Amino acid sequence: MSTIRTLYETDFNLWLEETVNLLRQGGFNQLDVENLAEEIEDMGNSRKDALESNLIRVLQHLLKWKYQPQKRSNSWKASITEHSLRLNKSFKKSPSLKRFFDDVFEECYSDARLIASQETGLDMAIFPEHCPFTKDNVLNPQYLPQEDC
Numbered sequence: 001m002s003t004i005r006t007l008y009e010t011d012f013n014l015w016l017e018e019t020v021n022l023l024r025q026g027g028f029n030q031l032d033v034e035n036l037a038e039e040i041e042d043m044g045n046s047r048k049d050a051l052e053s054n055l056i057r058v059l060q061h062l063l064k065w066k067y068q069p070q071k072r073s074n075s076w077k078a079s080i081t082e083h084s085l086r087l088n089k090s091f092k093k094s095p096s097l098k099r100f101f102d103d104v105f106e107e108c109y110s111d112a113r114l115i116a117s118q119e120t121g122l123d124m125a126i127f128p129e130h131c132p133f134t135k136d137n138v139l140n141p142q143y144l145p146q147e148d149c
Contacts, residue, residue, distance in 0.1 A: 004032045048100055051090050052108055055101065055138065058083040059112035060119070062133055066145040068120050077144065084141040105135060 004022070007015035015032070022030050061079045065072055091098050109131040117124045137143045 004030060005035070008032055008035045047090065047094060047097065051087065051097055051101060052104055054083040054086045054090070055105070055108040056112045056115065058087065058138055059109050059131070059133070060116045062138070062143075062145055063112060063116040063127055064120055066132070067116075067122060067126055071120075080144065081141045084139060084143070088139055088141070102135070106131065 004015065004018055007018060015035075019031065019036060022028070058080055061076045061083075065076055065080065087101070091101070113124065113127045116122070116127060133143075133145065137145070
């Protein structure tokens with residue numbers, strides 16, 4: 001039978017199953033600790049990546065809603081709601097992600113600003129350099145900005 005470390009290279013799913021079995025049976029000395037730690041770290045990074053993606057998406061659609069009112073659509077509205085809900089759910093599952101959200105908020109706004117400009121064809125200068133929405137706005141699935149531009 002292959003060693004647990006070899007399984008990681010040859011059959012990842014089987015490696016996962018065997019690792020779970022070893023953990024449940026207390027076979028800690030047989031674990032592939034190095035790869036297990038890497039996979040756990042990757043899980044955390046995946047959650048952060050998903051948070052950033054949801055944040056960018058809600059900011060992008062909020063910008064489009066605010067600065068392109070003539071093209072507002074239910075799909076933009078639904079996207080704002082969906083991605084705001086996803087952000088809130090991620091905080092319920094992992095409250096510590098709120099710190100990460102705070103840390104990446106402005107960077108994600110810059111990304112959303114660029115994407116919104118490219119998607120709408122509007123000049124980047126139309127969109128404020130600093131986010132016109134509060135974090136509470138972004139986390140409110142019913143928030144829609146008014147057109148005061």
